[in-house]
Amino acid sequence: AKQNLAPEQPAQEEPLEPITLATTTSTENSGLLAYILPDFEAKYNTQVKVVAVGTGQAMEMGKNGDADVLLVHAKESELQFVAEGYGVDRHEVMYNDFIIVGPPEDPAGLKAGAGSDAVEALKLIAGKQVPFTSRGDNSGTHQKETALWKEAGIEPAGDWYKSVGKGMGPSLTFASEEKAYILTDRATYLSMKDSLDLAVLVEGDELLFNQYGVIKVNPEKHPGINKRGADKFVEWILSEEVQAKIAEFGKDKFGQSLFIPNGK
Amino acid sequence: MDNITNGFFGALELILSGNREVYGIIGLSLVVSFVSVIISMFFSVPLGIVIGMNRFPFRKAVIMIINTLMGLPPVIAGLVVYLLLSRSGPLGYLRMLHTPQAMVIAQVLLVSPIIIGVTLAGVKDRGNLIQKTAFTLGANRCQALWTIIKECRTSIGASLVAGYGRAISEVGAVMLVGGNIKGHTRVMTTAIVLETNMGNFDQAIAIGIVLLVLFFILNILLQKYQGA
Amino acid sequence: MDNITNGFFGALELILSGNREVYGIIGLSLVVSFVSVIISMFFSVPLGIVIGMNRFPFRKAVIMIINTLMGLPPVIAGLVVYLLLSRSGPLGYLRMLHTPQAMVIAQVLLVSPIIIGVTLAGVKDRGNLIQKTAFTLGANRCQALWTIIKECRTSIGASLVAGYGRAISEVGAVMLVGGNIKGHTRVMTTAIVLETNMGNFDQAIAIGIVLLVLFFILNILLQKYQGA
Amino acid sequence: MKVQISGLCKKYDGKPVLNIDNLTFEQGRIHVIIGPNGSGKSTLVNIISGLEKADHGTVAYGSNQKRFEEVRGSITLVMQHPYLFNTTVFSNIAYGLRCRGADKKQTELLVKEAAEKVNLSAFLTRKAATLSGGEMQRVALARALVLKPELLLLDEATANLDPESIGIIERVIRDFQTATGATVVFITHNIFQARRIAERVYLMMGGRIIEEGSKEKTFGNPESRITREFLRGELIF
Amino acid sequence: MKVQISGLCKKYDGKPVLNIDNLTFEQGRIHVIIGPNGSGKSTLVNIISGLEKADHGTVAYGSNQKRFEEVRGSITLVMQHPYLFNTTVFSNIAYGLRCRGADKKQTELLVKEAAEKVNLSAFLTRKAATLSGGEMQRVALARALVLKPELLLLDEATANLDPESIGIIERVIRDFQTATGATVVFITHNIFQARRIAERVYLMMGGRIIEEGSKEKTFGNPESRITREFLRGELIF
């Protein structure tokens, strides 16, 4: 019946079984997936079931075989995931950057004191003990934050350091309400900007690079994994056409792209 | 507080939107909760009556376990069902994860203790007298059970309302086993969470209001039916 | 299913850990829910009895609103309290957001409809007879109320258990208004969600088991007290 | 306590079930109300004891015409189908005393005394729900009597008692009345009982008092034909 | 239906409340049980009607000694404190017929007939909870009689009725018994009533049957001293 619906579409390929994509909330919440996926679904006459969860849960779903493809951003964990044999064929897809945002008044004086130096910024925050919000959920963003603190030689602790254990969006809301600094990915920040009272204070440090990767779940670990679908998906998302589309995303609304494609 | 006012307008907009996705989400919410409560009802109400009225060994312990399960966190219920239905789980071959069916299973787990527990308390004091009366008039077991249900309909109705209230409002279980997949397993509560996470409080409240209004209408229907 | 087995060991480990953070989370969970139910109890039980027993204009409408509020999604309850207490909200000057107090307020909102609704159904049929009897023996209004509570303790107990069950298991409200701040407002359910999001299913289940075990113990205590 | 009723009217669904122009229960007497099922006897005592509200009319209590609220503590009703609290017999009998804040020792004393009077001494620690029908009825009586009310309303309070118990209870009520000077209103279907304990007799029918008078007159030489017929029907038994 | 009881024993908390070696209710008679409160009358009929379980002993039903399960449909008990379903009078009376799957028309016919017999025709659409005490008792009677049981157990079923209604009900029961040949067991505290309707009389005390015989013998020339005393106490009234 499905084939009858669009039988004479030119780019029509053989239909695919539905694919389950486990991803972090930033890709879905920013609207990227809603922007690019219809193209894939039409092309292969299939459905991509997007399960947007925490990075850890996404990995766990991959391990359990409950997803066919992962689109996440936590390089260390991703490499380990592949090394342990749960995933195959990791590719980088795109990147954006992390930024440090905070109260527009900038009580720790990051703008003046740190410029674009993220580590310096954290030192300033810790030095003045101004409130800082940490996602504290072992996500890609949290892993990056931990790395930065390490770089700064500080073990953050105390009342000013609030580990809230939730996703990027709620953490941003929390930081805004508490007038606290926070490390965030640019995409989520931009998409929520209007409801937040937070300004971008530190950006452009090369340490703040945020790489997204796509991994196929190892089809040999569990029966029933949609290997063909995963192959096609990775092939598709790395195609020039789609990469170009990713580059376009957000320009109209935010005046800049939210993700910069670097698929390879 | 603007958000709340906006929420009201938002709710109106949603309902009048004619948007198929919105209607799909609303419909799925209602159906999943409704089916869960109906399925649970068929065993939970009789079970509540039987446990409430009869003495048997370890009765108190059984009641306390039921009471305890009223405190089962939805996420845990979801997690257990997830682990069962996951590809790597014992029922993985059913391929039921991330389907409305899976959501129903998790919700049945969640609402049954409430329906059993409240029913049980409602029939404990009066059930025996009603049963005896039914028996003296020649009712068989089934008929006596049905009579008890009718006579205690206030309490049993409350148990169903409380159960339905929990089912339609919880998010942890449906989120985990359903996956909150757009157009497929997204329901009102998962949508509320999504909107809240994105900072769209107006929209979250709007969906919440729609949910409550629908539940209110459902309650009116139930009340009508109870009266009859 | 390994996760579930591991969860059991994990639960044991947690309880025996001697870890102050773990105990803090458990303690806060118990206290917040307990305080919420106690506060709600003081007005919800009498309110349930009064609504259940008396005829007054719009009574049916009131009951249906209460029933409807049983379906209030925790996130929405949380959101409303959040908007009230947020810096830009009307009560922002209290600086109560992200404190245990705020969590209590949200939970009171959440459990009261359940306590009122189940109490109401439980006293509807018998309350008047008990009240009349009390009055003929010279009880004043307060004493009659207390007598009704004692006579209908099964149903009222069930309402409290259901209320406490909801309070201790819900996560949407406490997450929003509490903020899930480590060492400050993190409770068992928010910890469960966090562990789940991080993919630590074992740990999530372990906390869930601890929660259920504690609630079980609480039920035993309540039962003891009810019997007395 | 004297009770003066005037213009009392009660309807259910538009159907009048009580319609009493003037009725006075004098202080310190035993008044017996007889009459067929559904004639409004229970409705009348329920209104006097404040459990139901009349549609019209007033009930004034005591010689200085007090309102119900002022005397509620001195009135006790034993209902036609008494509800026993789901506790022990002792607690049931002690209930009213506890409400009045009586101290523990005195309560115990009074409860034991009352239980003895109605032959329930052996039952004090029993759960009320396990009693036989007649035993339950005696608990209901005891917990009313223990309060020493100034107005005691009894609605078929001996219907399930055995003959010996009936005799005992009647004596208890008479003794109680003589000792305290209370006013007693006693509803019964048992004309023999009415003959034994009444000072004044009232015949109700269709919500009205259709005959009222001393025992001697009502039973010996009733005014109305209806009363004669009602009593005739009775005496067959 | 004949009822044969042997070695029946029931204890509560170690205290025996029923202890009957041999007792037979012959088919097609009206048996009246009298006895003081707490003597075990209700316990006995509850066991016969399957509502309670005996600790020891057996009850055999019918001439070929059937077990309870085989005859449950032919036995009906009117309890001492009947529970009326929270519906209309009609539905209450129709209850048993509906359970037996009687068709609608016939049910309506039988219910109306039964209601007329107990003088409740005008009450059929009323909610049972709004009835007076005596009216309730008549509903309980009607819903039992409408089933035309082979064994009809009545536990103080006329205690709250007015004299005229008592007369009517007694006639109804007698007529029913003659028409169907049913066995009737009737508990009452009213000796006059026992005299009127009994064919055989049983006096229970302390859980035992202490006198058993035809009406004439028991009332005219009782065997035991206790019976004489019990009846004497009665006749004062």
Ligand SMILES: Nc1ncnc2c1ncn2[C@@H]1O[C@H](COP(=O)(O)OP(=O)(O)OP(=O)(O)O)[C@@H](O)[C@H]1O
């Ligand atoms: N809520 C009600 N709706 C309609 N009718 C009612 C209601 N309550 C009582 N009645 C009717 O009012 C009449 C008087 O009732 P009441 O209980 O006073 O009678 P009674 O004299 O005590 O009778 P009995 O001897 O049977 O106890 C009865 O016919 C009863 O059916």
Ligand SMILES: Nc1ncnc2c1ncn2[C@@H]1O[C@H](COP(=O)(O)OP(=O)(O)OP(=O)(O)O)[C@@H](O)[C@H]1O
């Ligand atoms: N659950 C119980 N526990 C203890 N004693 C009980 C229990 N149930 C009944 N009894 C006792 O058994 C005895 C017999 O009760 P039963 O109801 O058979 O008496 P009865 O002859 O019907 O009395 P009445 O004339 O008052 O109705 C009573 O003394 C009662 O207190």
Ligand SMILES: [Mg+2]
């Ligand atoms: Mg009456």
Ligand SMILES: [Mg+2]
């Ligand atoms: Mg009895």
